[in-house]
């Protein structure tokens with residue numbers, strides 16, 4: 502059962518529909534490795550995941566999870582900011598996930614920031630293959646997260662509709678500004694005129 506109040510489950514739901522065995526994908530914020538592990542399962546033995554984080558502790562946790570599951574070989578862990586993803590990835594990808602904010606239980610000042618997130622997204626979107634998805638989990642419940650959400654929505658409103666379609670999902674009856682989801686799809690070539 503899909504629990505719609507679990508925004509990361511919703512993000513995974515959309516990714517599951519679009520990512521297949523053999524695909525290349527990006528986890529822009531590895532953190533505790535849950536999304537990396539999930540993506541590594543989707544792309545299978547013949548696919549590949551590129552996972553970024555600016556905290557070595559996060560990458561160590563992620564590496565441990567992958568090793569435990571025997572699937573470390575299909576993931577490249579990158580100790581660098583996702584805003585530099587163009588230095589590491591040249592090929593087209595089926596999907597990218599940004600699970601924004603800070604590492605749960607970690608230092609709050611190591612949170613993602615609007616400027617670098619937008620910079621990174623601007624580099625990731627052109628790498629998406631036709632029909633590819635960018636999923637962004639937003640956390641407007643904390644100060645930087647609210648600013649980041651506002652900037653991202655502003656950015657997405659300006660994406661050309663013939664190139665991208667953007668879905669914004671939010672829970673409207675929950676307290677304390679719960680997480681939200683943005684799903685951006687690179688439009689299928691030749692199918693932009695569909696109703």
Ligand SMILES: C[S@@+](CC[C@H](N)C(=O)[O-])C[C@H]1O[C@@H](n2cnc3c(N)ncnc32)[C@H](O)[C@@H]1O
Nearest residue numbers: 530531532533534535536554555582583600613
């Ligand atoms: C909410 S956590 C990610 C959760 C993770 N995807 C998971 O499955 O556990 C956000 C992560 O983004 C990382 N981060 C912050 N700024 C970053 C940047 N510029 N590039 C890459 N990672 C960044 C933080 O270090 C933190 O580990």
